[in-house]
Amino acid sequence: MKYIKYAVAVALFLASCTSPDRDNLNEKASVQAADELPENPLLLIPITFSINPKEGSMSTLYGNNEAMQHAKLNSGNAYPAGSVLYEVTWKQKSDSLWYGANIPDQIIRVERVVFNGDALPGYELYSGHPLRKVAFPSSAQRIALITAQQMAHNP
Known part of the structure; x- marks a missing residue:
C-alpha cells in the first residue's frame, strides 16, 4: 500500500511537468522579414x-526619439525635421488567455509619416501580406489625422 501511494505521488508529479507553451507568442501581429518597411516600427x-x-x-502610433520629445512637450502637429511617425493598425482577435480581452491579430496596414522640414511631410502606406508600399492619393488627410493624435500619458 505504501508503494502504491509513492507511485501515485510520483505519477502525479511527472504528469504536472510540462514544457512552456511555445504558441503564446503572437507572431502574426509582428513585422515579418519579407515586409518592405524601411525599419521595424514596433x-x-x-x-x-x-x-x-x-x-x-486597433492602432498604435510609434515614433522615433525626435517625435517622442515633440509629443511630450507640445500638443501641436508641427513635428520637427527628422521626426518619423508610424501608425500600425491590426485586426483584433479574442485573447485565448483572458476572457473578454482582445489582442492584435495580423497587421492590416502601416502608415509612415516623415518630417524633412518641408511644408508637407512625406507619407507612405504599406499594406498586404507581406507588407508592400502602395499608392494613396489623399495623403494630406491621413497626415492630418495621424499628427493630430495626442500622446497618451501614464499616471
Missing part, C-alpha cells in the same frame, strides 16, 4: 493607441 517608442470597435481594429 521597435520604436509607442506614443498613443486607439481602438475602432466598428472595424474590429
